[in-house]
Amino acid sequence: MMNNEALIPKVGVITDVRIDTPDVKTFRVVTPDGKKAFDHRPGQCAMLSIPAVGEAMFSITSSPTNTEYMEFSIKKCGCVTEWLHQAEVGQQITIRGPYGNPFPVDDVFEGKDLLFIAGGIGLAPLRSVINYCRHYRDRYGKIDIVYGSRSKDDLVDYKEIIDEWMNDDGINVHLTIDREQEGWDGHVGFVPSYVQELGFDTNKTAVLCGPPIMIKFTLEGLVNMGFDKTNVYTTMELKMKCGVGKCGRCNIGSKYVCKDGPVFRCDQIDELPDEY
Amino acid sequence: MRKCSLDNLQKVFALIAENASLYLPVDKVGGAVFEKWQEGTSYSNALNTVRSAKDFFFPQTENMMEFKTKGKEIEVVDTRDEHEDFVVFGVRACDVKSFEILDRVFLCEPVDSFYANRRAHGVIISMACTRPSETCFCQTFGIDAANPGADISCWKTDSEIFFEANTEKGEKLLSSIAALTEDTDEAAVEAQKAKIAEIMKKLPLAGITPDKFGGGKTSEFFNAPQWKELSQSCLGCGTCTFVCPTCQCYDIRDFKTNDGVIRFRCWDSCMYSDFTKMAHGNIRNSQLERFRQRFMHKLVYYPENNEGIFGCVGCGRCLAKCPISMNIVKVMKSLGGEA
Numbered sequence: 313m314m315n316n317e318a319l320i321p322k323v324g325v326i327t328d329v330r331i332d333t334p335d336v337k338t339f340r341v342v343t344p345d346g347k348k349a350f351d352h353r354p355g356q357c358a359m360l361s362i363p364a365v366g367e368a369m370f371s372i373t374s375s376p377t378n379t380e381y382m383e384f385s386i387k388k389c390g391c392v393t394e395w396l397h398q399a400e401v402g403q404q405i406t407i408r409g410p411y412g413n414p415f416p417v418d419d420v421f422e423g424k425d426l427l428f429i430a431g432g433i434g435l436a437p438l439r440s441v442i443n444y445c446r447h448y449r450d451r452y453g454k455i456d457i458v459y460g461s462r463s464k465d466d467l468v469d470y471k472e473i474i475d476e477w478m479n480d481d482g483i484n485v486h487l488t489i490d491r492e493q494e495g496w497d498g499h500v501g502f503v504p505s506y507v508q509e510l511g512f513d514t515n516k517t518a519v520l521c522g523p524p525i526m527i528k529f530t531l532e533g534l535v536n537m538g539f540d541k542t543n544v545y546t547t548m549e550l551k552m553k554c555g556v557g558k559c560g561r562c563n564i565g566s567k568y569v570c571k572d573g574p575v576f577r578c579d580q581i582d583e584l585p586d587e588y
Numbered sequence: 589m590r591k592c593s594l595d596n597l598q599k600v601f602a603l604i605a606e607n608a609s610l611y612l613p614v615d616k617v618g619g620a621v622f623e624k625w626q627e628g629t630s631y632s633n634a635l636n637t638v639r640s641a642k643d644f645f646f647p648q649t650e651n652m653m654e655f656k657t658k659g660k661e662i663e664v665v666d667t668r669d670e671h672e673d674f675v676v677f678g679v680r681a682c683d684v685k686s687f688e689i690l691d692r693v694f695l696c697e698p699v700d701s702f703y704a705n706r707r708a709h710g711v712i713i714s715m716a717c718t719r720p721s722e723t724c725f726c727q728t729f730g731i732d733a734a735n736p737g738a739d740i741s742c743w744k745t746d747s748e749i750f751f752e753a754n755t756e757k758g759e760k761l762l763s764s765i766a767a768l769t770e771d772t773d774e775a776a777v778e779a780q781k782a783k784i785a786e787i788m789k790k791l792p793l794a795g796i797t798p799d800k801f802g803g804g805k806t807s808e809f810f811n812a813p814q815w816k817e818l819s820q821s822c823l824g825c826g827t828c829t830f831v832c833p834t835c836q837c838y839d840i841r842d843f844k845t846n847d848g849v850i851r852f853r854c855w856d857s858c859m860y861s862d863f864t865k866m867a868h869g870n871i872r873n874s875q876l877e878r879f880r881q882r883f884m885h886k887l888v889y890y891p892e893n894n895e896g897i898f899g900c901v902g903c904g905r906c907l908a909k910c911p912i913s914m915n916i917v918k919v920m921k922s923l924g925g926e927a
Contacts, residue, residue, distance in 0.1 A: 317666075
């Protein structure tokens with residue numbers, strides 16, 4: 313009798329496609345019998361594939377507290393993502409996971425003031441944690457969210473941010489866009505400098521995700537403000553094929569991003585060779 | 589310990605082949621390769637096979653599953669079945685050790701069922717090396733060419749072959765050929781072991797040690813200036829990874845057939861430019877970075893995750909096959925401060 317094989321996926325069905333931005337769509341996925349494909353923790357990922365097109369790793373953007381379905385916010389940037397962007401409701405795909413280490417929401421984060429900082433599609437993995445913390449609101453302190461994008465039209469989950477996050481008690485959302493835009497009366501400027509302008513209590517636990525350049529400058533800024541890298545988390549992205557630490561692609565130093573990450577504390581990243 | 593006359597070896601092969609597919613090194617134009625034994629197939633006297641024995645457990649390409657698609661619907665077909673029982677005869681000590689290195693990757697959780705299936709159905713009969721060559725440096729990694737291990741260890745003299753079972757699987761196989769073998773003392777084998785030990789001492793690479801390398805040495809070697817010169821002529825052909833018994837990086841690809849899609853995996857190489865390439869960029873854009881990754885993995889990263897065990901067995905295949913004569917020995921010497 314052969315045991316389960318991690319590399320053999322299940323079938324998933326796309327039950328909803330939401331257009332977030334000109335190049336980001338959010339896909340809702342369930343199994344053919346309408347159930348959630350598997351349980352996960354905030355920050356974990358799943359491998360989605362379309363036979364004959366390819367398989368790729370995506371962060372699960374919905375919160376684990378959603379027991380009905382999973383959501384994936386996907387930016388169009390390669391073969392698999394371009395194909396997915398053309399997919400219609402009812403399309404089946406394959407799904408396997410969950411992969412990687414989650415954010416430490418049930419121990420380290422408990423009782424802490426949290427500062428989420430995201431740029432562009434970098435909100436996708438953080439949305440899972442943010443909504444998890446909103447669900448178990450009394451377990452966490454104050455929550456600040458700084459989120460920026462190229463333009464108003466490039467803000468992912470804009471409706472949820474405005475209708476839900478901004479109306480929650482004890483949650484402050486700070487939005488910014490890169491350049492002035494008609495109809496935008498919010499902040500204009502890049503995320504790293506906006507974080508500096510806002511100034512945050514350095515006892516907060518920070519969680520960063522965005523383009524590498526944004527992470528680099530934001531992290532430098534936080535350290536200059538007095539944040540300790542042991543209180544700053546991020547989630548990494550590298551080419552992956554297996555998702556279980558065997559195919560070798562996401563190996564960096566002695567770590568495999570798919571199984572030892574994708575969530576890392578920033579002091580742990582400093583111990584890795586400087587390849588990222 | 590059991591023995592039989594070399595004149596009876598074909599009979600031993602025939603008896604083993606009654607119950608399982610038997611593979612052994614056979615001489616071909618390009619060198620020795622593992623081939624399925626049939627009546628009349630003769631066992632090669634070559635020191636080692638051109639390709640390593642990893643193919644038996646981690647083949648160059650392997651179908652993993654199939655998909656049937658109809659409109660928007662997909663069916664996943666699990667095509668796995670129990671692998672046939674097989675026996676590999678004549679595996680050298682270096683390749684035997686490579687199985688342990690691969691086991692630590694494929695058999696750790698979550699277990700790779702494709703590899704585990706082959707591993708469970710394979711019996712390995714090793715063969716001591718009486719003529720280790722100038723490219724051999726297994727002793728660098730604590731491997732003893734005179735005590736090759738695996739399920740059954742063998743020693744071959746001019747007239748006889750000696751067998752010693754090391755595992756339950758090995759004992760079972762050895763008892764199945766008991767009619768063709770007889771009990772023996774260990775005098776001839778001990779004499780051969782002593783002879784091999786003498787040869788090993790005189791090999792040109794006998795003095796290479798890995799002592800300067802190991803887990804926790806990333807910062808010491810990662811930015812070493814030597815990488816530039818070492819990698820300068822690397823063609824990025826990946827030959828070293830393909831002949832390497834411990835290289836196990838793989839790709840997963842889909843192949844469209846007339847009535848569906850086959851998903852297969854195949855060997856890949858960290859030496860290739862698209863190995864880490866993503867839609868939005870590549871973390872290793874230069875051959876220096878890719879070259880460094882391969883050697884850092886074998887000498888630092890793998891030992892860091894595996895109690896100090898190095899990801900090299902000193903088989904010397906990369907020394908013999910690299911088109912620009914670059915290899916792990918040169919890398920170890922250069923980074924270790926030797927010329």
